[in-house]
Amino acid sequence: MSAEADGVAGTYGDLSPAARRLYAYAVERHAFHTAEATSALGARAGAAITELAAAHLLQRAPGGGADRWSPVAPRAAAARALAPLALLVRETHDEMDRLRGRLEALVPAYEAGAALRELNGSGHLELMTDLGAVRGLIAELSAGCERELLTSQPGGGRPLESLEEAIGRDESLLTRGVRMRTIYQHTARYSRPTAAYVERVTALGAQVRTLGDGLMRMLIFDEHTGLMAVPERSGAALVVREPNVVHFMTAAFERSWVGAEPFPATVSPEAARSISDELRQTIVRLLSEGLEDKVIARRLGMSERTCQRHIAEIMRAIGAKSRFQAGYLLSPSPNDPKETP
Structure with a gap:
């Protein structure tokens, strides 16, 4: 709000009790001198006169000198006080219309360029590096989504800020009848904000499942447009x-969906043990591939410290004294019948 508008808002705050008493006094007498008000209402009359004059509720009485006042009707006072705001609103609307006109003048050029990209295929892949632009595109695609949104979100529990941004958009989708399916990693089950979000969207018909490993961060709108995360480039x-690449992304999602498990409202001790066992098995596999702790932690959506704790437990269980020895012990034997073609 401008300084001018702030001034008007401040003027029209709640009147003090003294100002209210003085206004009633003035209305009864039509006009009065400051000395008369002071005699009737006490020492606060001077401050009350200043307050009422600032609110346009008192004006100098015609022909009565600088010390004679008369009341102003509230509607007339409001008209005077709101005049600067009304002017500001008109100027703002005019500026909005000018800005809208300048931008909409570019619509034909944009549509022509988009049509040309569609013809030559150059618009089929686009790298966006600005996080704000990515969020804006997601909001635009969500608003235009008509049938189904597929989401794959690796990395464990989602940040609270991301969930707060997503919940309104996703609830709008679901209330429009758009189908929504989401896959998280198992570790997301232990994130309270993520679980609360899942509870809200599933109540509206969304389906949410979890998987241990192998997720690719992506969104697919109506099997028409997809977004994929770019490795090592946050945001x-x-x-x-x-179309063929979007079809591949959709097929990859469907394969993950078949192997994923429903996201429960609560995690029972049995389910927690089952998930922990599956996570350890996945860690064993990734250890045998020689991956570093931080890479395994990122793959499984857990902190590096938690991952190291699991690795330490696995090493104790197999009697390994080093990661190298653990990797050797966990590697499949060349004579393992499972490796025989």
Whole structure:
């Protein structure tokens, strides 16, 4: 709000009791001198006169000198006080119309360029590196989504800020009848904000499942447009509109969906043990592949410290004294019948 508007708002705050008494006094007499008000209401009359004059509720009485006042009707006072705000609103609307006109003048050029990209295929893949632009595109695609949104979110529990941004958008989708399926990693089950979010969207018909490993961060809108995370570039996204690539992304999601487990409202001790066992098995596999702790932790959506604790337990269980020995002991034997073609 401008300084001018702030001034008007401050003027029209609640009147003090003294100002209210003085206004009633003034209305009864039509006009009065400051000395008369002071005699009737006491020492606060001077401050009350200043307050009422600032609120346009008192004016100098015509022909009565600088010390004679008369009341102003509240509606007339409001008209005077709101005049600066009304002017500000008109100027703001005019500026909005000018800005809208300047931007909408570019619509034909944008549509022509988009049509050309569609013809030559250059618009089928687009790298976006600005996080704000990525969020804006997600909001735009969500608003236009008509049938189904598929989401794959690796990395464990989602940040509270991301969930707060997503909940309104996703609830709007679901209330429009758009189908929504989401896959998290198992570790997301232990995130209270994520569990609360899941509870809200599933109540509206969303389906949410979890998987241990192998997720790719992506969103797919109506099997028409996909967004994929860009490795080692936080906040960047690859926008995919090429039909064959979007079909591949959808097929990858469906394979993960079949192997995933429903996200429960609560995690029972039995389910927690089952998930922990599956996580340890996955850690064993990744250890045998020679991956570092931080890489395994990122793959499984857990902190590096938690991952190291699991690795230490596994090493104790197999009697390994080093990661190298653990990797050797956990590697499949060349004579393992499971490795025989």
